[in-house]
Amino acid sequence: MARDLLAQESVQQTLDRIGVHAVNLVDGCEDACILTIDRGEVATLSATSDLVRDSDRLQGEVGQGPCYDATRHHERVYRIRDTEHESRWPLYVPEARKLGIGSMLGFLLYTADDNLGALNLYSHTRAPSPTGPSRSAGSSPPTPQSPSPARAPTHS
Numbered sequence: 001m002a003r004d005l006l007a008q009e010s011v012q013q014t015l016d017r018i019g020v021h022a023v024n025l026v027d028g029c030e031d032a033c034i035l036t037i038d039r040g041e042v043a044t045l046s047a048t049s050d051l052v053r054d055s056d057r058l059q060g061e062v063g064q065g066p067c068y069d070a071t072r073h074h075e076r077v078y079r080i081r082d083t084e085h086e087s088r089w090p091l092y093v094p095e096a097r098k099l100g101i102g103s104m105l106g107f108l109l110y111t112a113d114d115n116l117g118a119l120n121l122y123s124h125t126r127a128p129s130p131t132g133p134s135r136s137a138g139s140s141p142p143t144p145q146s147p148s149p150a151r152a153p154t155h156s
Contacts, residue, residue, distance in 0.1 A: 071108065
């Protein structure tokens with residue numbers, strides 16, 4: 001993956017490949033995007049589908065959601081295990097369900113000096129059981145380098 005990312009000819013191609021790799025390597029991930037907030041405006045830098053673009057737009061419109069909050073509040077990870085049973089984002093979650101989102105993760109992308117946005121992973125179903133089969137690289141279970149939506153820590 002690292003060689004593939006380094007081989008890209010532009011920042012946009014690199015961002016697009018990050019999403020493709022997330023879908024291919026992370027258990028349960030069906031769509032991915034990179035979201036940033038600049039002067040209060042949500043921007044989707046890269047997306048694997050229109051669904052995630054719609055989710056980013058929705059989070060910007062209602063001013064809440066796991067990806068939006070990861071970027072805005074500088075939390076490392078926000079997770080929705082099951083949109084049917086999530087109450088933290090009352091304006092976002094019911095609309096996310098209508099889009100077909102079952103579970104999601106928002107990971108803060110940052111350096112020591114700067115918040116760069118969030119990598120967001122989506123599934124159309126609720127998060128799988130942590131003991132379920134793995135689609136991670138090889139046949140080993142997810143690791144901290146390739147988190148599963150069901151295994152990532154949750155911030156309230």
